[in-house]
Amino acid sequence: MADIMFIAQVALRFIPNVELISLFIILFTLILGWKTLYIIYVFVAIEALIYGFGLWVINYLYIWAFLFFITMLFKKYQSKLFMAVISGIFGFTFGALCSIPYFITGGAASGIAYWIAGLRFDIIHGISNFIIAFILYKPFYSIIEQASKRLYTQS
Secondary structure, eight states: OHHHHHHHHHHTTTSTTOOSHHHHHHHHHHHHGGGHHHHHHHHHHHHHHHHOOOHHHHHHHHHHHHHHHHHHHTTTOOOHHHHHHHHHHHHHHHHHHHTHHHHHHHOHHHHHHHHHHTHHHHHHHHHHHHHHHHHHHHHHHHHHHHHHHHHHHHO
């Protein structure tokens, strides 16, 4: 599953702030529950090994886990629209979440500057996350659910 996320991330990297990772994490959380944390951390490890280690690795370690926990919190509301809204809000807040280490290491001015500099990308991220989740939620849910059933019945 982490490999699928990485391939999807690479395939869409030419479109800034348009990604399937948020949707995958939401769907994996709904279908696989706590196992999703393993997938998230393997995904981040793969990215770090390929792209190198930087402050962004720390961001990804808590940002994707944050989405996991938010999804777990609202797991009983498994409608396409509700999950698309969660994905969209997550995209809008991505830059603010990424600015936390800059607040810690460089102070409030550094964190705020980092966040404000990326606001236009967060807007694109939020809108694209909503649209992608709204369109692909049901078909991807079915595919992932069937794949996980096959995997767990074979092992």
